[in-house]
């Protein structure tokens with residue numbers, strides 16, 4: 611597979627690392643207006659760094675767009691005459707609909723809208739995908755690419771906004787929870803490094819329990835909460851302080867913000 615990542619920023623570089631770690635491409639084109647910051651990637655023989663999007667499009671079949679929402683239209687206008695049937699166009703852009711992409715490049719192309727997260731760099735992204743009519747034939751290819759770097763799910767396009775909050779922004783939300791747990795552990799006497807080690811591996815264990823057993827979180831919580839014990843005491847105090855409620859409110863606030871990004875009211 612020949613992959614171009616158009617827009618090698620935070621997400622684009624995370625995808626590049628994921629692809630390189632999974633040996634998922636013959637070579638990768640990485641594009642950015644100012645390529646100086648990409649010198650780290652020059653050590654890889656199969657990475658081509660350029661500011662020339664047109665060159666990257668010509669030489670690749672899978673085109674992953676990871677630029678800011680306000681930058682996509684001009685880039686698509688610039689490269690659209692180069693698009694051929696071989697190309698699979700994968701957008702990661704928040705709030706940028708398939709209809710809008712089609713209105714720029716036409717509906718005859720394979721268009722996949724995706725929502726990965728930065729854990730793609732370590733092969734652990736939860737990625738949601740959907741496609742235009744033409745792209746339906748390539749959705750399994752897109753899922754296969756993302757499954758090499760984590761887990762993927764096809765969703766209706768109407769759910770991409772919610773998927774953005776839960777999966778993409780979700781990385782930041784979980785990081786803050788891990789950070790808060792770390793702060794608690796430091797207050798209880800662990801040094802900062804130990805505290806983070808305890809927090810992140812416990813978080814990993816909790817997620818793995820659910821992934822591997824298919825159990826509901828409350829079923830696992832019931833196994834931990836000894837009657838009159840310390841776990842239920844702590845858990846109930848967290849809920850009195852609004853733990854679940856604040857998370858849900860944050861998720862909804864994030865969701866509402868995407869509507870404004872979509873409408874260009876940044």
Ligand SMILES: NC(=O)C1=CN([C@@H]2O[C@H](COP(=O)(O)OP(=O)(O)OC[C@H]3O[C@@H](n4cnc5c(N)ncnc54)[C@H](O)[C@@H]3O)[C@@H](O)[C@H]2O)C=CC1
Pocket residue numbers: 616617618619620621622641642643644663676677678679681685702703704725726727728778779
């Ligand atoms: N950062 C994240 O965790 C996630 C971001 N997204 C979406 O991915 C997109 C990129 O987000 P980030 O990586 O955070 O942004 P970013 O600002 O870090 O990266 C965008 C990159 O595109 C480059 N760029 C701008 N114009 C260009 C052009 N004409 N040709 C080539 N490259 C150009 C910029 O130099 C920059 O490196 C956004 O649309 C965002 O909504 C989606 C999921 C997760």
Ligand SMILES: O=C(O)[C@@H]1CCC=N1
Pocket residue numbers: 704774778779
């Ligand atoms: O915060 C943002 O707007 C982007 C989309 C999801 C993750 N980062």
